[in-house]
Structures are given as structure tokens and as C-alpha cells.
Amino acid sequence: xxxxxxxxxxxxxxxxxxxxxxxxxxxxxxxxxxxxxxxxxxxxxxxxxxxxxxxxxxxxxxxxxxxxxxxxxxxxxxxxxxxxxxxxxxxxxxxxxxxxxxxxxxxxxxxxxxxxxxxxxxxxxxxxxxxxxxxxxxxxxxxxxxxxxxxxxxxxxxxxxxxxxxxxxxxxxxxxxxxxxxxxxxxxxxxxxxxxxxxxxxxxxxxxxxxxxxxxxxxxxxxxxxxxxx
Amino acid sequence: xxxxxxxxxxxxxxxxxxxxxxxxxxxxxxxxxxxxxxxxxxxxxxxxxxxxxxxxxxxxxxxxxxxxxxxxxxxxxxxxxxxxxxxxxxxxxxxxxxxxxxxxxxxxxxxxxxxxxxxxxxxxxxxxxxxxxxxxxxxxxxxxxxxxxxxxxxxxxxxxxxxxxxxxxxxxxxxxxxxx
Ligand SMILES: Nc1ncnc2c1ncn2[C@@H]1O[C@H](COP(=O)(O)OP(=O)(O)OP(=O)(O)O)[C@@H](O)[C@H]1O
Ligand SMILES: [Mg+2]
Numbered sequence: 001x002x003x004x005x006x007x008x009x010x011x012x013x014x015x016x017x018x019x020x021x022x023x024x025x026x027x028x029x030x031x032x033x034x035x036x037x038x039x040x041x042x043x044x045x046x047x048x049x050x051x052x053x054x055x056x057x058x059x060x061x062x063x064x065x066x067x068x069x070x071x072x073x074x075x076x077x078x079x080x081x082x083x084x085x086x087x088x089x090x091x092x093x094x095x096x097x098x099x100x101x102x103x104x105x106x107x108x109x110x111x112x113x114x115x116x117x118x119x120x121x122x123x124x125x126x127x128x129x130x131x132x133x134x135x136x137x138x139x140x141x142x143x144x145x146x147x148x149x150x151x152x153x154x155x156x157x158x159x160x161x162x163x164x165x166x167x168x169x170x171x172x173x174x175x176x177x178x179x180x181x182x183x184x185x186x187x188x189x190x191x192x193x194x195x196x197x198x199x200x201x202x203x204x205x206x207x208x209x210x211x212x213x214x215x216x217x218x219x220x221x222x223x224x225x226x227x228x229x230x
Numbered sequence: 231x232x233x234x235x236x237x238x239x240x241x242x243x244x245x246x247x248x249x250x251x252x253x254x255x256x257x258x259x260x261x262x263x264x265x266x267x268x269x270x271x272x273x274x275x276x277x278x279x280x281x282x283x284x285x286x287x288x289x290x291x292x293x294x295x296x297x298x299x300x301x302x303x304x305x306x307x308x309x310x311x312x313x314x315x316x317x318x319x320x321x322x323x324x325x326x327x328x329x330x331x332x333x334x335x336x337x338x339x340x341x342x343x344x345x346x347x348x349x350x351x352x353x354x355x356x357x358x359x360x361x362x363x364x365x366x367x368x369x370x371x372x373x374x375x376x377x378x379x380x381x382x383x384x385x386x387x388x389x390x391x392x393x394x395x396x397x398x399x400x401x402x403x404x405x406x407x408x409x410x
Contacts, residue, residue, distance in 0.1 A: 059323065059403050079327065080235035087236045087325025094406070098320045102253025103246075111246075115325030117237040120245065159324075 004071065005032035006166060006199055007056060012065035013222075014051050025051040027222040028065070033201060035166070038193045040210040041203040043219030049203035052219070053169045056201075057090050058082040070166070087115045091160030091168040091198075093189075095175035097152040099144040099159075105131060105151075106140040109158045116163045123162070130158035134188060150181035157188060161198070168192075170202040174209055182209060238330035243337040250334075251341055254313075256306045260386070261346045267292075267299035268350020268382045269357070275374035276358040276365065296381070300389040307339065307393035318397050319405025332398040339390035340383055347382025351375055 009031040016023040026048045033039055041049050054060040055067055058074050067074045069089060099108045106127050113123030131137055134154040144152050153173060160168050170189065174182030190212050193200045210216050218225040251257040274288050318331055358365060
């Protein structure tokens with residue numbers, strides 16, 4: 001199975017300086033992610049999960065080390081290329097869904113296709129397909145405020161998928177959901193991972209949510225504690 | 231990976247901007263302040279009579295009305311940017327460039343300026359016709375009247391430059407950590 005990794009993280013470090021003291025949010029992390037994998041990142045609060053995602057997604061620059069996506073060193077990309085990466089290569093899913101409040105479910109899902117340069121009508125068509133895929137075909141015209149938490153997260157999943165990214169970064173996607181809904185969201189992500197061969201990296205601090213992962217990376221204090229292959 | 235970047239044109243900005251204007255509470259406040267200043271301008275543009283002191287007095291009032299409208303619009307736009315901090319961060323996560331965010335806010339200002347100017351023209355001409363029986367509908371100076379739209383869009387865009395700049399420069403990581 002092991003070919004070229006899709007994402008390669010080499011000696012990655014991100015320090016913050018706060019009132020004279022240095023906080024090592026990440027401190028020398030080495031990781032590889034392969035195409036089609038479902039990887040869970042587990043670690044207590046403050047262990048560096050979000051920091052790692054920000055660096056992989058090109059939202060933040062590391063203090064030390066490298067991130068390669070598809071063999072490309074993110075440090076070499078300018079703001080335009082990073083925006084393209086975030087738009088086309090990576091899909092984001094957040095703990096608090098982060099939908100646009102004034103847009104309907106359909107428009108929320110179609111929004112990233114605008115940045116990808118697709119005509120609006122085509123984007124809407126693609127969005128509708130995806131909303132059906134996540135079981136929300138009857139909620140197209142609803143605003144986020146008219147949807148349940150689980151439904152909002154399914155809209156967010158559809159939005160993350162709409163530009164056919166290679167990678168989905170899900171930062172505690174079940175953190176704001178009750179247990180049963182959370183399990184169903186993870187089930188949906190794993191189904192999309194198998195059916196669409198999208199690489200999913202999901203952060204959590206709930207060990208209940210790591211069932212069915214190909215690998216589990218345990219983070220602690222900005223370092224990889226262990227990697228468990230399942 | 232290619233050297234291609236992401237897209238967000240004027241049409242896209244109008245589409246999203248209109249949703250924001252319809253979906254949020256601040257637009258009526260902006261439109262009201264712009265339309266009051268515009269109505270006053272339209273009124274003055276049409277009423278070319280009166281003594282020199284009266285005209286100077288009116289111009290002073292207009293100046294005050296314009297400043298008040300601009301300050302009010304700038305404040306409301308800034309509040310609107312802060313309220314949407316997280317959403318703007320999300321836009322950047324989805325591929326928006328700084329200039330896309332800037333464009334969105336300027337287009338929102340433009341739309342509100344045009345609506346406010348339109349209402350101002352209406353109010354201004356009605357009050358002119360009521361207060362001055364010597365001017366009839368056919369005698370209205372339409373060129374002077376349409377310059378109202380120029381003023382209204384100018385006020386709204388100029389006063390939104392700083393809020394739009396703030397939105398553009400926002401750091402998506404901080405924005406996403408931001409709890410409203
Ligand atoms: N902008 C910042 N300034 C200073 N310190 C920061 C900043 N962002 C993160 N940190 C620190 O870096 C460490 C890692 O934070 P991070 O958000 O990556 O953790 P996390 O694993 O995502 O935690 P959680 O499960 O609570 O989301 C923490 O100690 C945090 O306080
Ligand atoms: Mg986190």
C-alpha cells in the first residue's frame with residue numbers, strides 16, 4: 001500500500017511566545033498520511049491538534065520543519081497558491097460547523113465552488129447532489145438556524161466535499177454533538193472515505209470516535225506519543 | 231499543483247452581498263442614514279432659490295448630514311465586520327483571498343448606498359414639490375437629482391473602506407478561535 005505519502009510532516013514545530021514564555025504547541029512532529037486513509041488524531045485539550053491542522057492547511061507558518069502536500073513544500077507557496085490549496089485540495093470541517101448564517105444549506109455547500117471558479121448554477125447542482133448524499137435532500141432551502149446540530153454538521157461535510165478535495169481535515173467534528181449523533185457523523189465520514197477515496201484526518205479527544213480508523217495518532221504536549229495501526 | 235488561484239468576481243460579490251444585506255439587521259440603519267443625507271442633498275439641488283444666507287445655511291446643514299451619515303455607516307459596517315469575524319475567517323478557509331473579502335464588503339456598501347440614494351431622491355423631490363409650488367414635476371432638474379446617487383454611493387463606499395480593510399486583514403486562525 002505504501003506509495004508516496006499524500007501529506008508529509010517533517011520535524012514540524014510551532015512555538016508561541018506569550019508574555020516572555022515560549023509555548024511549544026507543536027514540537028518536532030513527524031507524520032505521513034497516505035491517499036485514502038482515515039486517520040484519527042487523539043490528544044487532550046492543548047496537545048496541538050488544531051495547530052497541526054492549521055499548518056497542514058496552510059493557514060499558519062511553522063516555526064521549524066516542513067509540510068509537504070503531494071510533494072509540494074507549503075513554505076514555497078504564495079498567498080494565491082495557498083488559497084487554491086485550501087479551496088481545491090483540502091476540505092475543512094469544524095467543531096462548531098461554521099456555516100454561513102445568511103445562506104441556505106444548498107448555497108452554503110455551493111459557496112466553495114465559486115472560489116473554485118465554477119458557474120453558480122453548476123455549483124448549485126453539485127451541492128444538491130452532495131446534500132442528497134448526506135441525507136439532506138429535503139432540507140436544501142433551510143437556513144443553518146433552521147437545522148439541528150447534526151444536520152448542520154452534515155451540511156458542513158457536504159461543503160467540505162464539494163470541490164472534490166484529496167484531503168478532509170475535521171477538527172473535533174463531533175465535539176458539539178450528542179453521542180449518538182456524533183457516532184452517525186463519524187459513520188458518514190468513514191463512508192465517504194471509502195466511497196470517494198478521500199483522505200480524512202479527524203481530530204478528537206473522545207476515544208469513542210476512533211473506531212474504524214486506519215490509524216490513530218496520539219498527540220501529547222505537541223509531540224507524537226504513539227501511532228497505532230489498526 | 232498549479233499556479234492558478236481562486237476566483238470571486240463582481241457577480242459573486244453581489245450575490246453574497248445581497249444575502250448578507252437581506253439576512254442581517256444592520257442594512258436598514260445604513261440605508262436610513264444614507265437616504266436622509268441624500269434626501270437633503272436632493273432637496274438642496276432642486277431648491278435653487280432663496281437668499282445667499284439661506285443657501286449657505288442649507289449647505290452647512292448638508293455638510294453635517296453627510297458627516298453624520300458617513301460616521302454612522304462606518305460604525306455600523308465595523309460592527310457588522312466584527313459580528314461576522316468567524317464567517318469571514320471561514321471564507322478565507324474556503325479559498326477567499328484578501329481582496330475577495332474587501333470586494334464583498336465594498337459591494338455591500340455600494341448596494342446600500344444605491345438603495346439609500348434612491349430613497350433619498352424620492353424623499354427629496356417629494357419635499358421639494360410640497361414646499362415649493364413653483365416647481366412642477368416637469369420642471370425638475372433631473373441631472374442634479376441623479377447626482378444624488380453619486381453622493382450616496384460615495385458616502386457609503388468611503389466610509390466602508392476602513393471596515394473592509396479590517397475584514398480583509400483578519401487572520402483566519404484567530405477568527406476561527408473567536409467566540410461570538
Ligand atoms: N495564538 C496562540 N497564541 C498562544 N498560544 C496558542 C495560540 N494558539 C494555540 N496556542 C497554544 O498552543 C497549544 C496547542 O493548542 P491547540 O489549539 O493546537 O490544541 P488542541 O489540541 O487543538 O486543543 P483542543 O482540544 O482544546 O482544541 C495550547 O497550549 C494553546 O494554548
Ligand atoms: Mg483544537
